[in-house]
Amino acid sequence: MTAAKASLTEGQSSLNIATMLQYKKLRKGNKMFPRTAAALLSSVLVLAGAHYTQAQEAIVIGMSSPQSGGAAYLGQHQKWGAELAIEELNAGGGVLGRKLELLVQDNQCNPTQGASSAEQLIAVGKVSAIVGALCSSATLSIMPIIEKAGIPLVVEIATSPKITELAGAGGNKWTFRINPSDAELAIGLANYLTQAGHIKKIAFVGEDSDYGRGGHDALVKILSAKGLEIGAGDFFARDTQDFAAVLTRLASEKPDAIALYLNGADELNFLRQYRAAGLDIPLTGRVEFSELQEGIVESGAIDGATSVYPYTDQIKQGKNADFVASFIKRFGEVPNTQSYEAYTATLLVADAISRAGSSEPAKIRDALQASDFKTPLGDTIKFDDHHQAHPSAVILEIEGGKVTVKGLFNT
Structure with a gap:
């Protein structure tokens, strides 16, 4: 028996006992018995229905x-x-x-x-x-x-x-x-990059939002304290289609890594253009390594990329x-x-x-x-x-x- 049915049965039992007692009292010498009994029965059904609805409500x-x-x-x-x-x-x-x-x-x-x-x-x-x-x-x-x-x-x-x-x-x-938070994730990433030893100068590419700017602020605070240099950052509005200009400039500047803080389709657009540009600058930051990236990970185009995340299926x-x-x-x-x-x-x-x-x-x-x-x-x-x-x-x-x-x- 389901919980809802059990509740209804218990409710009906208690209501039926009370109803029978009232029914016997009303029937004795009561000229208005039919009308009163009908009203009583109606109220009983309403109460039982309310009891059932409450038990069933999600x-x-x-x-x-x-x-x-x-x-x-x-x-x-x-x-x-x-x-x-x-x-x-x-x-x-x-x-x-x-x-x-x-x-x-x-x-x-x-x-x-x-x-x-x-x-x-x-x-x-x-x-x-x-x-x-x-x-x-x-x-x-x-x-x-x-x-x-x-x-x-x-x-x-x-x-x-x-x-x-x-x-x-x-x-x-x-x-x-x-x-x-990004402040906590930045500590883990900074510790790893510091231990790697070969990364000293990091460029930053992120969305122009609390996520992107908050991530940049967190990295600046943690990385600077560990002697790593991070740039002022390039920030982009959501639904940006063209990252060619920033990729061309980064290819010329040659930082040791690019910290990426983009989301969804924006990140995928960046990674497509990064692969097409043939850059050999490692990515880091909050890069999404998932099916979203349409085989970019498997292609080897971003080998050496690192990322800090709360979860992986592995x-x-x-x-x-x-x-x-x-x-x-x-x-x-x-x-x-x-x-x-x-x-x-x-x-x-x-x-x-x-x-x-x-x-x-x-x-x-x-x-x-x-x-x-x-x-x-x-x-x-x-x-x-x-x-x-x-x-x-x-x-x-x-x-x-x-x-x-x-x-x-x-x-």
């Missing part, structure tokens, strides 16, 4: 995600990760005897659309919590909205250090982040192998950072709902703050006073057309 988790625009492929993986988590949870009976439901709103990786997506999820979707929003600028635009509405937000992909600064002790007590620790197998079986693609982090964030929200014993946002928020949650990678998510978790991250390098793991480090 708990809605919202997601703000780029489902269109240059980052749509990443947004698709983000959505898939959350969907897989919810499918697995519902197959196990849901949470608190109720099914979970995912409601996705497109944010186009745009601050204005990000704010609108949050407003829709809250006002129309009546969500209990929100996961998102992949891009840092969109995430930052959502934070004041969820704070005002009193809806918890779990940031799972956006890396701008500003998010950590503003969350928790920074003032916004409704925002939590499970992935490392990690064998924890239950990551099980997650990778389930994801490939369900969606036919290898999971990336976006799919893994969204999967983990959704499981974390469900865990908080279970511990809270409620789908009320304020109670979920309190449960999130007290989290002690084991991720599929085996990390434990606990939040500091700025609601920032400190999971491990990974250094990756392309060798012989293949992605290799060079090391894990704690953030």
